[in-house]
Amino acid sequence: MNQYDEIKQGEKGAWVSIGAYLVLSALKLAAGYWFVSGALVADGFNNLTDIVASAAVLIGLRISQKPPDKDHPYGHFRAETIAALIASFIMATVGIQVLISAVKSLFSPEHSVPDLTSAWVALFAALCMAGVYMYNRRLALRINNQALLAAAKDNLSDALVSTGAAIGIIGAQFGLPWLDPVAAFAVGVIICKTAWEIFYSSTHALTDGFDANELSTMRSTIARTKGVKSIKDIKARVHGSHVLVDVIVQVDPELTLVESHQICDEIENRMGRKHNIMSVHVHVEPHDIAEEFEYMADKK
Known part of the structure; x- marks a missing residue:
């Protein structure tokens, strides 16, 4: 259905x-x-x-x-x-x-x-x-x-x-x-x-408000996806009875376009299975270790 x-x-x-x-x-x-x-x-x-x-x-x-x-x-x-x-x-x-x-x-x-x-x-x-x-x-x-x-x-x-x-x-x-x-x-x-x-x-x-705990759970699901090095940003909003998710993930810069695309597909499949979310927009960027350390420092 x-x-x-x-x-x-x-x-x-x-x-x-x-x-x-x-x-x-x-x-x-x-x-x-x-x-x-x-x-x-x-x-x-x-x-x-x-x-x-x-x-x-x-x-x-x-x-x-x-x-x-x-x-x-x-x-x-x-x-x-x-x-x-x-x-x-x-x-x-x-x-x-x-x-x-x-x-x-x-x-x-x-x-x-x-x-x-x-x-x-x-x-x-x-x-x-x-x-x-x-x-x-x-x-x-x-x-x-x-x-x-x-x-x-x-x-x-x-x-x-x-x-x-x-x-x-x-x-x-x-x-x-x-x-x-x-x-x-x-x-x-x-x-x-x-x-x-x-x-x-x-x-x-x-007003595009979204439950912070639910967003955190989605973040964990994406972070555990094979090939995802880090998550740069994630947003979600409710559209009627459906949830739209936008996420920026960082992957190994040595991966090919096809391999990066496969990671995106796996993220979409996991979000559908675990959270019943079918509208996921994934943007891929090369993983930068220095940038990740800077992000973690800001979080602390």
């Missing part, structure tokens, strides 16, 4: 999310109005906004499948990251709305007691979204797709929101109306925390 086929697989997860949100939002809104449950109505409107987030992920996945062109020689894979970033904004908006609504409800003098049936509807919705979350998370990890992983985290947040609504409704039956806004506030904090994690990860990737 190539990289475009993997992205195509990711579309299935986005469609599953959209389908689930369409059905559950209609169910929650109808049950919320029928059984007089403000928490369930709010949860239903929350799912309507989630449809927009899932649609953004789907659009991002579609754009990322476009082949390279003269304006995008590296392809359009970063559309995945932008889709995840948009999803984080939508999640943060929903989380803040949940927090504001919870605080208002907590200090409101009037608390209505919804029908207990609405709690069962909320629990059913929570179980459905938990199932969607597990499906999308497994798929995202299998194809290494950050946009779909962001959508999966959104699915989990919605399962928690529905669980919080159910807890509040059940608590109201036992004369604990304050339990609803407290549970909603806790859920709002979780949603905002998840949104921040996705936002940080997306912006870090878009």
Whole structure:
């Protein structure tokens, strides 16, 4: 399966999310109005906004499948990251709305007691979204797709929101109306925390940030390649769900062009096997012992 086929697989997860949100939002809104449950109505409107987030992920996945062109020689894979970033904004908006609504409800003098049936509807919705979350998370990890992983985290947040609504409704039956806004506030904090994690990860990737420990591991793999005398420089960046690596290695100056090229091929093969990185640009330079000693001195 190539990289475009993997992205195509990711579309299935986005469609599953959209389908689930369409059905559950209609169910929650109808049950919320029928059984007089403000928490369930709010949860239903929350799912309507989630449809927009899932649609953004789907659009991002579609754009990322476009082949390279003269304006995008590296392809359009970063559309995945932008889709995840948009999803984080939508999640943060929903989380803040949940927090504001919870605080208002907590200090409101009037608390209505919804029908207990609405709690069962909320629990059913929570179980459905938990199932969607597990499906999308497994798929995202299998194809290494950050946009779909962001959508999966959104699915989990919605399962928690529905669980919080159910807890509040059940608590109201036992004369604990304050339990609803407290549970909603806790859920709002979780949603905002998840949104921040996705936002940080997306912006870090878009600004060419890369994990220093992971880069160090890649450096060790290349350094142990037969024929590599030293590594002059190595850089890596995330491009959608793929990693691009640029490395300058120094080899024996007595080697022929063909022999140096074979070392490059071995580096690319090792990076693919050990780190699943298929885009490695290797530049070869003649090894200079004096330059290496100077480099080591600077490192100390």
